[in-house]
Amino acid sequence: RQTGTVETDAEKHDVEYLTPISIGTPPQDLIVDFDTGSSDLWVFSTEMAAKDIKGQAVYDPNNSSTSEKLQGSTWQITYGDGSSSSGDVYLDTVTIGNLTVPNQAVEAAKKVSDEFTDDPNNDGLLGLGFSSINTVQPTPQNTFFDNVKKNLDTPLFTTDLKHGAPGSYNFGYIDPAAYIGNISWTPVDNSQGFWGFTSPGYAVGTETLRNHSISGIADTGTTLLLLPKSIVKAYYSEVQGAQYDSSQGGYVFPCSPTPPDFVFGVNNGIVTVPGDMVLYAPIDSANQNCFGGIQSDTGIGFSIFGDVALKTSFVVFDAGGLQLGWAAK
Numbered sequence: 668r669q670t671g672t673v674e675t676d677a678e679k680h681d682v683e684y685l686t687p688i689s690i691g692t693p694p695q696d697l698i699v700d701f702d703t704g705s706s707d708l709w710v711f712s713t714e715m716a717a718k719d720i721k722g723q724a725v726y727d728p729n730n731s732s733t734s735e736k737l738q739g740s741t742w743q744i745t746y747g748d749g750s751s752s753s754g755d756v757y758l759d760t761v762t763i764g765n766l767t768v769p770n771q772a773v774e775a776a777k778k779v780s781d782e783f784t785d786d787p788n789n790d791g792l793l794g795l796g797f798s799s800i801n802t803v804q805p806t807p808q809n810t811f812f813d814n815v816k817k818n819l820d821t822p823l824f825t826t827d828l829k830h831g832a833p834g835s836y837n838f839g840y841i842d843p844a845a846y847i848g849n850i851s852w853t854p855v856d857n858s859q860g861f862w863g864f865t866s867p868g869y870a871v872g873t874e875t876l877r878n879h880s881i882s883g884i885a886d887t888g889t890t891l892l893l894l895p896k897s898i899v900k901a902y903y904s905e906v907q908g909a910q911y912d913s914s915q916g917g918y919v920f921p922c923s924p925t926p927p928d929f930v931f932g933v934n935n936g937i938v939t940v941p942g943d944m945v946l947y948a949p950i951d952s953a954n955q956n957c958f959g960g961i962q963s964d965t966g967i968g969f970s971i972f973g974d975v976a977l978k979t980s981f982v983v984f985d986a987g988g989l990q991l992g993w994a995a996k
């Protein structure tokens with residue numbers, strides 16, 4: 668049985684976290700977005716039109732002695748922000764850190780939308796959601812984690828995303844040095860293929876927790892913390908000068924003073940999002956006004972505990988116990 672670890676690094680404003688992987692023989696190195704909110708491993712490839720590739724590394728199945736085309740299989744995925752990609756499928760060796768899966772479904776892109784073409788540092792996505800929402804047709808394929816978990820000491824992975832510093836994804840073990848205090852555990856609802864859970868409530872600043880069920884998903888592929896409109900309104904009502912700015916598509920507020928912390932419950936524990944993490948990014952060159960890291964989940968159907976929430980914590984994605992563990996660090 669094994670364990671593994673790989674370092675992940677944030678793009679500007681922690682908009683996404685990029686992690687190196689190797690595909691094929693000899694190994695082809697790509698840097699991809701590990702995404703617990705989806706379940707396809709897809710990469711830029713030599714099958715794409717040259718105009719759609721602007722700086723990304725590509726996977727060339729013809730340059731891998733271990734690639735094997737999954738005849739007749741295709742994939743197509745659209746993400747929450749409207750971006751999309753599609754293509755065909757190979758089985759090939761995929762290595763993350765010291766962990767290798769010999770026959771991983773590698774979804775080679777033939778087409779990607781502009782959001783991906785215009786993101787030169789991102790060579791694809793590695794889904795860490797449940798394989799039930801893999802988009803390969805006619806036969807959905809397993810995620811890397813689903814394929815590797817039988818070889819792990821225990822079937823879990825952990826995230827330790829950080830603000831403006833390298834973080835890590837660990838597989839098969841819980842690193843006691845990576846967190847402080849106790850881990851708060853809560854059951855996972857994977858019925859929609861996500862790492863879903865229900866938080867019992869929230870608080871603004873130092874007030875006591877308000878009882879308010881918040882059902883959402885732990886999602887490394889979403890940048891912000893997207894919550895019910897009523898909670899977002901309650902939070903920004905306590906931020907001086909905060910207002911909904913339709914041109915920006917969300918709440919903005921003066922970058923100073925630092926806004927209050929946002930706290931959400933996890934079972935009988937709490938997770939604190941420090942006010943300075945809610946200061947997501949300046950919207951003007953004078954850095955006067957900032958776009959909020961907490962925004963509304965309207966239209967999605969559930970909340971999304973994205974990177975703004977995850978980077979405050981050490982989080983255990985436990986497929987064995989079907990539970991999420993949140994700890995401070």
Ligand SMILES: CC1CCN(C(=N)N)CC1
Pocket residue numbers: 702703704705745746747886887888889967971
């Ligand atoms: C429900 C949505 C959450 C954001 N997405 C994602 N991380 N892949 C898409 C699905």
Ligand SMILES: CC1CCN(C(=N)N)CC1
Pocket residue numbers: 683700702704746747748750782783786789888889
């Ligand atoms: C979950 C995915 C959403 C779309 N992405 C993007 N536009 N770069 C990547 C992450």
